Amino acid sequence: MKLAGRAFRLGLSRPVASLHLIRGHRRKPLVAPPISLYGFRRGGYPMPSELTIKSILMRNTAELMHPDAATLELLTVVIPARNEAGCIRSTVEHLDLELRLHRVPHEIIVVDDGSTDETWAILQDLRNTLPAVRPIRNLGPHGFGRAVICGLDHMSGDAVVIMMADESDDCRDVVRYWQVLQEGYDAVFGSRFVKGGGVIDYPRFKLLLNRLFNRWIRMLFQFKLNDTTNAFKAYRRYVIDGCRPLIAPHFNLTIELPLKTIVRGYTWTTIPITWRNRRSGEAKLKLKEMGSRYLFICLYVWLEKYFSRGDYRKQPAAPAAQDSVAPAGRVLKAGK
Helix, strand or coil: CHHHHHHHHCCCCCCCCCHHHHHHCCCCCCCCCCCCCCCEEECCEEECCHHHHHHHHHHHHHHHHCCCCCCCCCEEEEEEECCCCCCHHHHHHHHHHHHHHCCCCEEEEEEECCCCCCHHHHHHHHHHHCCCEEEEECCCCCCHHHHHHHHHHCCCCCEEEECCCCCCECHHHHHHHHHHHCCCCCEEEEECCCCCCEEECCCHHHHHHHHHHHHHHHHHHCCCCCCCCCCCEEEEHHHHHHHCCCCCCCCCHHHHHHHHHHHCCCCEEEEECEEECCCCCCCCCCHHHHHHHHHHHHHHHHHHHHHCCCCCCCCCCCCCCCCEECCCCCEECCCC
């Protein structure tokens, strides 16, 4: 009755659940703001719109679930590229446009991983026309994982999305990654195989191997993520730092990062994403070369999970320093 009465006073058609029961936190029930930009008054009380209520619920829920997560200020998108002259321009231009349309502060780091075509020249031209683009050359040993790590080493943002250069990933999903990270999660994983996600022109044999291997990973690590092998994921910067050292030099980095994120205790969630097969260029993933490398990384992280005794898990935030009182009544700062 009390909850229904509160809902009536706020002018809502149905009661709004109180957030003070989430995860055992004792917190005052949700109270509507005194003024709603989208509502109108009924009986002297403002009537919040559905949009207003939803934003308040998201903000309070994020605060309860992730009290240490700071608001993000800059998104870095890392794109490894090797001989992608046929698609890199459209990939970068569409991504930059989408992020600007949604007012997402960003930088786009494209790592040229030893290209022998016009990829580097195109990136130089893009740098002159798009201020957010930062092309980098990986001059060391080449490989997908090494190129991504090179980009991560040069990132300026406090969050990062790893994206493919061949336009197989939807740039609209990058915006959704940013929005979900802002809710307080440490990492956001996209899945092509949940409701709302999908694939276009996925080769049947590769699709079969993908589903079998991802099912095996789920059984090995006992979690619900069903698209671990997809590189297109988002992380806060401290998650990347907490997963170091990154040892996978090739496409097996795509499973090293999410597996370490989960095993080391960072918070994560899943959103549906879409994927379409490349329309130009040549696929760089060679299944015959990567099978044993994927297996090695899986077993490496599995051993960490069960035998490291938590040595590499996420450390809780240090408690704030508190004042202490000396016997004579003099206030002493912590550490004095």
